[in-house]
Amino acid sequence: MTIELFVSVALSVISAATPLILAATGELLTEKSGVLNLGVEGMMLVGAVVGFGVTLGSHSAILGIIASAVAGALLALVFGVLVLTLLANQVATGLALTIFGVGFSALVGARYVGQPLTPLPKLHLAGVSDIPVLGPIVFGQDALVYFSFVALFGVSWFLYRSHAGLVLRAVGDSHDAAHAIGYRVIGIRYLAVAFGGAMCGIAGSYMSLAYTPMWAENMTAGRGWIALALVVFATWRPMRLLLGAYLFGGITILQLHIQGFGIAIPSQFVSMLPYLATIVVLVAISSNRTRVRLNTPACLGQPFHATT
DSSP states (O other): OOHHHHHHHHHHHHHHHHHHHHHHHHHHHHHHTTOOOOOHHHHHHHHHHHHHHHHHHHSOHHHHHHHHHHHHHHHHHHHHIIIIISOOOHHHHHHHHHHHHHHHHHHHHGGGTTOOOOOOOBOOOTTTTTSTTHHHHHHSOBHHHHHHHHHHHHHHHHHHHSHHHHHHHHHHHOHHHHHHTTOOHHHHHHHHHHHHHHHHHHHHHHIIIIISSSOOTTTTTTHHHHHHHHHHHTTTOHHHHHHHHHHHHHHHHHHHHTTTTTOOOOHHHHHTHHHHHHHHHHHHHHTOHHHHHHHSOTTTTOOOOOOO
């Protein structure tokens, strides 16, 4: 493998992993609070179309990214009202949220199909970005790639190094105990759900503003479901998300290069590689039930209703 090919593949893997890191980071914090939101795919699609539309209209990627975060958070808050206030089933509501996001994004995005957009600019530091191999990989990314790392490390610090993170984990592990000592369980979960939605919206905006700077119906192509699986793969540990995201990102890119290497594999099999890898990983993790049980938030998916 030549140096040029290695750099090209590395850049492609980073691009493929970034939306997974963003979405999975938000979902991880949501699940740590004891809420299971399966609407990641729908929130990503809404974030993608809103981010693209606002950026196209305002000619400002910053406004587009902010708008995508707001759209994702608002959609997540709708989910929050249904499951936290009205006590609807979290699994059914999350699936409905994804279905709504797919349909809504297709309807709104119909006007944007085929319209080009300038991709997010890459960072370029004179003398540093030009370093062979290391320069373009480390110092030649766009802002959302660096933001994904900041968000991941920030969530890790928040959960395990701050009092507020301890409270959130307590709510996820035992909402009754947290409520008994005076914490506002519903309010904390609303904040966690809104944060998760905002991160999914930003992940969607990365798809339409950087990964493929255009709008196409259902452009996330199941990445929201992979992000959900990635949270389980990481056993709800933020730093393990990084390894998992780049593993899945590498497999996603592999499907684009494997036939170019002259390997005779049917295209249908190659296209299903990321999802096949997701199933294999989930089966492998489920075999270690003790580890999964110890790391899963005890109240995950359970409704809470204050009786006092």
